[in-house]
């Protein structure tokens with residue numbers, strides 16, 4: 001990308017899209033295009049084709065998607081498969097047909113099997129069954145990966161696919177029902193601060209699953225590294241390569257928010273995959289390293305939440 005390149009960031013208001021825009025602006029890119037959801041429904045092929053025909057972007061970061069935690073995925077599997085298939089299919093096809101030089105597709109570590117070998121290497125994709133609680137989302141994302149590979153193979157289109165681990169940071173979804181575990185816990189413990197000393201917070205699962213968390217600003221830097229230096233049909237994992245139990249995560253968030261009352265685990269609610277940490281050798285071989293530690297990242301995210309959400 002050069003400083004005059006037209007760069008389209010799909011999903012500009014989201015956690016990832018807004019971080020990519022912050023990153024691009026910090027590096028001096030000014031010709032950034034977006035399609036705010038309020039005016040554009042990216043599930044609509046005519047809308048997407050019209051946008052590409054008129055604007056002719058050079059590069060595309062595809063960060064628009066329907067995203068949510070275990071609860072939302074279990075309750076709305078139809079929306080998760082439909083919205084994601086439509087958005088990514090429309091954008092990847094229109095990008096190829098309108099001469100885009102390179103497209104970066106955001107997949108997710110949810111595409112890997114429920115019981116993978118740890119740490120999860122990229123070659124474990126489609127080697128055994130998926131976690132059922134979010135398989136609609138995972139299947140849609142796998143279709144996106146295959147579409148990038150197929151357009152490269154048949155048309156020579158330079159489309160790459162990144163598989164980030166769990167992300168967090170400014171602009172995350174802090175809704176306790178539809179958000180991912182880290183922002184939901186921030187919202188729950190912050191919400192608990194205003195209650196009496198007999199208040200008890202109930203947390204999903206038994207706290208034993210281990211998860212990896214990456215600050216979204218680190219992900220945005222990894223996306224830039226890949227846009228500049230990675231041209232392969234092979235998917236590439238983005239993460240820290242380190243995981244913590246959900247119990248440890250909750251304890252950290254309790255410390256950061258200053259919550260002093262009780263909380264308990266509800267083991268009748270699903271835990272999801274027991275362990276999910278990525279092998280990140282490939283992205284590290286391109287010279288990228290995460291810079292924001294978990295405690296520091298949670299502290300700054302909590303500050304952002306207090307200033308912008310509550």
Ligand SMILES: NC(=O)c1ccc[n+]([C@@H]2O[C@H](COP(=O)([O-])OP(=O)(O)OC[C@H]3O[C@@H](n4cnc5c(N)ncnc54)[C@H](OP(=O)(O)O)[C@@H]3O)[C@@H](O)[C@H]2O)c1
Pocket residue numbers: 010011012013014015016017035036037038040041042043062063064065066067083087106107108109163164165166167168171172173180
């Ligand atoms: N969050 C994570 O932990 C995580 C982890 C791994 C991978 N990823 C991947 O990263 C990508 C972005 O995720 P995110 O966390 O940034 O999600 P997000 O915060 O929910 O943002 C999604 C973006 O897409 C937009 N959007 C959704 N449906 C749309 C539609 N029909 N038409 C137009 N715009 C639409 C949203 O607009 P509105 O907000 O206005 O609806 C928002 O700007 C996804 O592909 C996801 O799979 C995320």
